[in-house]
Amino acid sequence: MSTSRRVISFLSGLAMLLVAVILAVSPEEALEAVIGLIGLSLLVSGLRLIIYFITMAKNMVGGRLILYKAIILTDLGIFTGLMASVPPVYALFYLYAGIAFSGVMDIMKAFEEKKYSLSGWRLRLYFGVLKILIIVPGLLLSESFHAMVYIYCAGIVHSAAERISTAFRNDEVVYIDL
Amino acid sequence: MQIDFHYYAAYCAAVLAGFSHEESMSICYADQFTDHCTKTFLAQVKGPESAATTQTQMELMKARTDIFGLQDMTRIWASFHFLPFDLSAPRKKGTTRLYMNKYRLICNPNGVLVKEMVEKAKGKDLQAIGVAMHVLSDTWAHRYFAGTPSLVINNTDYYFYELVEENGKEIEKPVVLKHNPTAKDNTETQKYTGSIFQGDEDSIMNLGHGRAGHLPDYSYAKYKYLPAWGDYEEIVKDNPADYYNAFCQMIYALRYLRGEEGECFELNRYSFDTAEPYKERIMSIIRKRQTVASEDWKEFGQSLIGCAIEDFDINKYVREYVSAPESDKAKTYLGKFFLAAIEHKSMVANRIFSSGSLLAGVSKDYLSMSRRSRARINRLLKKMGLEERAQ
Numbered sequence A: 001m002s003t004s005r006r007v008i009s010f011l012s013g014l015a016m017l018l019v020a021v022i023l024a025v026s027p028e029e030a031l032e033a034v035i036g037l038i039g040l041s042l043l044v045s046g047l048r049l050i051i052y053f054i055t056m057a058k059n060m061v062g063g064r065l066i067l068y069k070a071i072i073l074t075d076l077g078i079f080t081g082l083m084a085s086v087p088p089v090y091a092l093f094y095l096y097a098g099i100a101f102s103g104v105m106d107i108m109k110a111f112e113e114k115k116y117s118l119s120g121w122r123l124r125l126y127f128g129v130l131k132i133l134i135i136v137p138g139l140l141l142s143e144s145f146h147a148m149v150y151i152y153c154a155g156i157v158h159s160a161a162e163r164i165s166t167a168f169r170n171d172e173v174v175y176i177d178l
Numbered sequence B: 001m002q003i004d005f006h007y008y009a010a011y012c013a014a015v016l017a018g019f020s021h022e023e024s025m026s027i028c029y030a031d032q033f034t035d036h037c038t039k040t041f042l043a044q045v046k047g048p049e050s051a052a053t054t055q056t057q058m059e060l061m062k063a064r065t066d067i068f069g070l071q072d073m074t075r076i077w078a079s080f081h082f083l084p085f086d087l088s089a090p091r092k093k094g095t096t097r098l099y100m101n102k103y104r105l106i107c108n109p110n111g112v113l114v115k116e117m118v119e120k121a122k123g124k125d126l127q128a129i130g131v132a133m134h135v136l137s138d139t140w141a142h143r144y145f146a147g148t149p150s151l152v153i154n155n156t157d158y159y160f161y162e163l164v165e166e167n168g169k170e171i172e173k174p175v176v177l178k179h180n181p182t183a184k185d186n187t188e189t190q191k192y193t194g195s196i197f198q199g200d201e202d203s204i205m206n207l208g209h210g211r212a213g214h215l216p217d218y219s220y221a222k223y224k225y226l227p228a229w230g231d232y233e234e235i236v237k238d239n240p241a242d243y244y245n246a247f248c249q250m251i252y253a254l255r256y257l258r259g260e261e262g263e264c265f266e267l268n269r270y271s272f273d274t275a276e277p278y279k280e281r282i283m284s285i286i287r288k289r290q291t292v293a294s295e296d297w298k299e300f301g302q303s304l305i306g307c308a309i310e311d312f313d314i315n316k317y318v319r320e321y322v323s324a325p326e327s328d329k330a331k332t333y334l335g336k337f338f339l340a341a342i343e344h345k346s347m348v349a350n351r352i353f354s355s356g357s358l359l360a361g362v363s364k365d366y367l368s369m370s371r372r373s374r375a376r377i378n379r380l381l382k383k384m385g386l387e388e389r390a391q
Helices: A003-025 A027-055 A064-085 A088-115 A121-140 A145-168 B003-017 B021-033 B039-045 B057-062 B067-080 B097-103 B112-121 B126-141 B239-257 B272-287 B294-305 B318-323 B326-331 B333-354 B371-383
Strands: B160-166 B169-174 B176-178 B191-193 B222-225 B235-238
Touching (some): A003 A027, A003 A145, A027 A064, A027 A088, A027 A145, A088 A121, A088 A145, A121 A145, B003 B126, B003 B272, B003 B294, B021 B126, B021 B333, B039 B057, B067 B333, B112 B126, B112 B239, B126 B239, B235 B239, B239 B272, B318 B333, B326 B333
Antiparallel strands (some): B160 B169, B222 B235
């Protein structure tokens, strides 16, 4: 990983910690902003992929997969943005689903890394399992809005820790000597 | 290609072209050294950073992924390992300029840049000849891939088969490209190591033939696959035939550089006649299913004029370069290599820039530079003990 990427990973981790603190202090107002931010980032990623498909990937073998990914991301971005206007509790459930999905992806990636004998698989597995475990008490306490928010904040803190630790992790990639 | 071809086979080609043992050793050393001259090495010997002809894994991992980092990578990889075939390839229907800039960097043998490169090497030091031979032979091994990180050009997918001869028949065997960094390529089970799929257009995983693993570097391999740029048309890459052509073209180029083949270097011309008496032996080395054929090439090379070929040693000329006074560095073996590398890189970067692409950065012709810039360059050259480039 290049130094610039490490810096970005570290700074985004710090930004997430800040978001968690703001969310914990004033849940109602901040929740709307968090959902808006997530929606916007998904939308931007989707649109970027659409532009990439039009300018480059449409000429590539298997390039349509990039278009499908772009459509899904754009759609998710719009959907997430619309969540800002539903009652906060439902929006929280949606965010929980996002964490669970991210956790499952981490676990799958960890097993793939294990298959390739990459040493970082245990850490990834740990983060994946923890993400899923974090939402369990949140769902159990779903009658208390504030409890759900605090648990979601814990999830953000956890993701921030993951990003910060990534910034300091050793590189291990499969690269071919050309 | 690897040390077997860049060092030992290059020695054989030089000897067959008429160079002496010592000259052939210098040529093949420069050929192989092109795969070792990294910024890390240059920093150790305090050489010019711009003379880098390759990058280590660590350098690639740490490389900046912004436009400047990508330009640096492209200058190195497109110049020395994936020489573009046709920088003026006509725009394909429905493609953007962005796409075509990458498409035009696809490497293939017998491009106009090969001609320009070999002709420029004429009358130069043996180091320049060695660099040219490295680039020429890589145009055969690395054909169909580009020397810039690009998913849309260099990606490969599951449609990948090795064509293996069994009982006189050619059969298809699916190639499995794994990503285990500790696993060795298995030539019998078609399990090879390739770089991981990364959806990022500019990821280093998508540089050159990384996605196809080392298959392009194995002389025995014949395989078919769908190149990302090929509109779903499969390509059959016949390494044995390509490597033999590369060998015979090297002999022709080296004979031309000795002044035995006229004034112009002709593309699509090979010294098949010179190689003919040894064809059976050469083909048996090329076709042998082994990942490195150094021992076989070395044996063949030693049998040609009866001289021992010493093994490649990256530090062979380091002491000479490091201990030389500043004004004499350019006269040392490494000094001459660095100059040859800089000159070649500058030529290729300039051609890429002239084609309207910024992928290798901005480059200017020496003669079109301002008087002030020219004076600065001449002062630098003088300091290095070299004559002025132009008056």
